[in-house]
Amino acid sequence: MPELPEVETIASGVNLRVRGERIVEVWFGGKREPFKMPAARQAKGLEGRVILEVHRTGKHIVCELGTADETVQSHPSRKDKNAARMGHPSDGFEEQASETAAQWIVHLGMTGRLLVTTPDAPVAPHTHARLGLASGRELRFVDPRRFGRLEFRELSRNAGFVAPGADPLSVTTAEFAQLFHGRRLAIKAALLNQKLLSGVGNIYADESLFRAGIRPRRLAGRLKRMELEALRLALGEVLRDAIRLGGSSVSDYVDSDGMPGFFQLEHCVYQRTGLPCLRCQTPIRRIVLAGRGTHYCPQCQR
């Protein structure tokens, strides 16, 4: 389901709804442990903590958690040596983040959802985690295919979560070119590599290559400077447009409030196989590249 725009929409929605809330009850379900860490250990760590802030890094949702016994407006008495860290968006939250004692990191995989619900809302099939909040509402993690990952980090023992790749919304021209320099793989495959850029997935790789007029099979290291810059700008544009429209709801994506996004209406190539190109009427072509369905216009993309 989720690439950068969808994860951004969910994270900001969850942040608006649960920021400042205390976790009073934790429930994990399912027979197996589909996560990065035993459910019991996560539950123990989460219980009683205040959610200070929820934000996105790459495709990960990071919930910044206070210490279990602190109040929402606690003063910085229990300073944590490792707590001053990178990876925080500069939104003026540093003062409070420096006392953050833990993180809950959510990766949605293909079909994961993070929902804020009322306590009486019916529990959807494949609900794997429910965090009961002081207000009575619940934060629920639902994931049919179970490709998603949940991880709890004690910040006194670990560094804060940092995305492995560059941020596609703020990467500079020079950094962007450097990422692909000398690489002998298809540009589409390179865009999907999270160690290079964090947050680009199948939809936005195809859509940005269309906007930049570049064929997905072109080798990353052979792109000209002009083409790389066109791609960087196209990628930024398409991601920002998609965030503005709440992401793409292709089959069942919904935000933290259960609402769909609308960027699927703006797709030029993704899942438009055989349909006429919106610019030149040539039928859109589908190939498999890096194991993923890949869509492009053979006329507009060279």
Add this chain to the structure above:
DNA sequence: CATTTCACCTGGTGGC
């Protein structure tokens, strides 16, 4: 080392 393929899961869709 860099690059490619495939397994991990469940569910929806379309052909026969």
Add this chain to the structure above:
DNA sequence: TGCCACCAGGTGAAAT
């Protein structure tokens, strides 16, 4: 209706 093949927003281990 049923059965089956194929497809799906991602990722990392294994193979090449």
